[in-house]
Amino acid sequence: PTVHVDLGERSYEVLVETGLLARAGETIARAGLKGRAAIVSDETVAKYHAEALQASLQAVGFNPTLHLVPAGEASKSMSRAEEVCSSLAAAGHDRRSFVVALGGGVVGDLAGFVASVFYRGIPFVQVPTTIVAQVDSSVGGKTGVNLAEGKNLLGAFHQPKLVIVDPSVLATLPAREYHEGFAEVIKHAAIRDAAMLAEIAKLDPATRDVPADLIARNIAIKARIVEADEHETKGIRALLNFGHTIGHGIEAAVPYGEMLHGEAIGLGLRAALLLSEKHSGLSPSASKSILDLLAHFHLPLVLDPAITTGRVLHKLGRDKKFEAGKVRFVLLRDAGDAFVSDAVTTSDMEAAIEHLRMPR
Ligand code: NAD
Ligand code: ZN
Structure with missing residues (x-):
């Protein structure tokens, strides 16, 4: 394709x-x-x-x-x-x-x-x-x-x-690098194509068989967003940051090299799903199906106790998405329907990071 x-x-x-x-x-x-x-x-x-x-x-x-x-x-x-x-x-x-x-x-x-x-x-x-x-x-x-x-x-x-x-x-590709990549594959489906989530769930994570047309359709999700906002000036390309605000904070809080980007984003996605349930009416069942998919690809969903919430918040404060102290956080209304919200406060994020310590 x-x-x-x-x-x-x-x-x-x-x-x-x-x-x-x-x-x-x-x-x-x-x-x-x-x-x-x-x-x-x-x-x-x-x-x-x-x-x-x-x-x-x-x-x-x-x-x-x-x-x-x-x-x-x-x-x-x-x-x-x-x-x-x-x-x-x-x-x-x-x-x-x-x-x-x-x-x-x-x-x-x-x-x-x-x-x-x-x-x-x-x-x-x-x-x-x-x-x-x-x-x-x-x-x-x-x-x-x-x-x-x-x-x-x-x-x-x-x-x-x-x-x-x-x-x-x-x-x-080593298995760990293969699996972490699915954090982004799942992210694309979660923001724009709920039906694709079910197809990703059918893949066997122990093999490297990803159909070319599934890869192409996943790429097309990003392509359509880039076409709409090539230089990230219209707030549309920001949708690609789903799971990345808290995910980047976690990635930066962990000693260098211990956690792969996709693994941190898996945790960031879990936090963003929780915040979506709280702020934008995402149903617990839609949230669970996306979490199941992350678990299917062996992505860790529980935050290591050694990584303090304060440290994650401190790191995420430096993220470029925190323009002028205003949080622009990507949430889901439903699987496949993402939007940028300004309703998420720092204390909401703090609670979401704390929640990552609990087994799912
Ligand atoms: P990577 O390029 O470091 O590759 C991961 C590891 O796999 C490396 O050790 C590499 O040598 C090895 N590898 C790659 N392909 C292989 C193969 N086919 N067989 C065996 N080994 C292979 O990491 P990555 O996850 O591909 O990329 C991460 C980087 O991408 C980050 O720097 C991130 O900032 C950047 N990124 C950029 C954008 C963008 O829009 N430009 C988007 C997402 C991520
Ligand atoms: Zn990423």
């Missing part, structure tokens, strides 16, 4: 098909890209998937070079971005080249950022290899790196020219 992302002259297609990685070269040529390709990847992903991508680009004359960073969030840094830019320049790339990001969200955000500034901006293609990257980070054009002061503080909107999603690359 194909998802069109309609953004005027920045429009592009997301192609979802098993085996597509091996045909990336011809697919990229068909999309109209020209010049030399600079593949940016991390050492882990490259070990499994770089050869197939290089060969397919080579076969159609894109003459690719490969630029690797270490795996992990620490590579989303200004110093790695500079290193990659230098490596591109040293390999003779210029404004006629394009970047291919092969990897998870870290590589996609870093390589997209590099593409946005190298020679003042060159085209780039996303080849996402994690669930998070396939359904979330590769679509929408947010690119960037972290600062010591906080995540994603440097960046640019730079839409890809093409997104190539091959579900078969998920076979090499």
